Amino acid sequence: xxxxxxxxxxxxxxxxxxxxxxxxxxxxxxxxxxxxxxxxxxxxxxxxxxxxxxxxxxxxxxxxxxxxxxxxxxxxxxxxxxxxxxxxxxxxxxxxxxxxxxxxxxxxxxxxxxxxxxxxxxxxxxxxxxxxxxxxxxxxxxxxxxxxxxxxxxxxxxxxxxxxxxxxxxxxxxxxxxxxxxxxxxxxxxxxxxxxxxxxxxxxxxxxxxxxxxxxxxxxxxxxxxxxxxxxxxxxxxxxxxxxxxxxxxxxxxxxxxxxxxx
Numbered sequence: 001x002x003x004x005x006x007x008x009x010x011x012x013x014x015x016x017x018x019x020x021x022x023x024x025x026x027x028x029x030x031x032x033x034x035x036x037x038x039x040x041x042x043x044x045x046x047x048x049x050x051x052x053x054x055x056x057x058x059x060x061x062x063x064x065x066x067x068x069x070x071x072x073x074x075x076x077x078x079x080x081x082x083x084x085x086x087x088x089x090x091x092x093x094x095x096x097x098x099x100x101x102x103x104x105x106x107x108x109x110x111x112x113x114x115x116x117x118x119x120x121x122x123x124x125x126x127x128x129x130x131x132x133x134x135x136x137x138x139x140x141x142x143x144x145x146x147x148x149x150x151x152x153x154x155x156x157x158x159x160x161x162x163x164x165x166x167x168x169x170x171x172x173x174x175x176x177x178x179x180x181x182x183x184x185x186x187x188x189x190x191x192x193x194x195x196x197x198x199x200x201x202x203x204x205x206x207x208x209x210x211x212x213x214x215x216x217x218x219x220x221x222x223x224x225x226x227x228x229x230x231x232x233x234x235x236x237x238x239x240x241x242x243x244x245x246x247x248x249x250x251x252x253x254x255x256x257x258x259x260x261x262x263x
Contacts, residue, residue: 021127025086029082032076046066046067067110073104074104112165166184
């Protein structure tokens with residue numbers, strides 16, 4: 001039940017403000033919040049090594065590829081298994097006025113994070129370290145990260161979770177057709193559509209379009225590419241089709257989006 005509450009909390013996006021973005025390299029054996037509570041919320045992606053999060057009622061073991069939620073106000077000790085190799089992670093700390101139950105503890109959100117999830121952490125860190133860093137830029141990338149995490153959350157049926165994750169990666173990384181993605185996942189096309197409807201509440205095509213539109217918004221903000229160049233880069237049918245989908249999703253045209261960003 002608690003993990004479900006965490007996903008609902010993250011999906012709510014309740015005035016979350018990212019406060020710190022780090023890439024950490026651990027050389028000591030442990031780090032403790034046993035005597036003072038954690039001061040803010042955190043989302044960690046473990047890149048290398050293993051960590052045991054020890055709290056009052058549990059020990060949570062995590063390995064490379066796991067994404068962990070660290071609740072504000074909880075007490076725990078992170079023990080780094082340095083004998084197993086280097087320990088590296090991305091960490092995003094954030095805060096909000098909303099709270100979770102006081103009995104909360106670190107939670108493993110899911111295993112085997114995709115390349116897309118890792119990219120969101122890296123882009124957030126790059127933005128944070130940039131001389132042109134802005135709070136709005138960090139917040140935008142943070143909410144994209146949350147969307148990625150919520151959309152890749154594990155479901156009760158692990159087979160469905162594996163199929164969904166594989167299909168999402170294929171939808172993100174290439175222009176392979178929906179029927180061919182179904183074949184790659186060893187499922188019928190109608191079964192793939194049903195899987196997306198039951199697990200993500202959307203269709204494969206809509207998922208792909210929304211992912212590409214979010215990429216387009218980032219490119220409009222962060223690059224000097226023209227609208228037509230972005231439409232071509234992201235393999236939209238043509239510029240008119242791209243503009244129509246963009247306005248339908250964001251409520252404004254790509255050109256209006258650029259103008260708003262310049263204000």
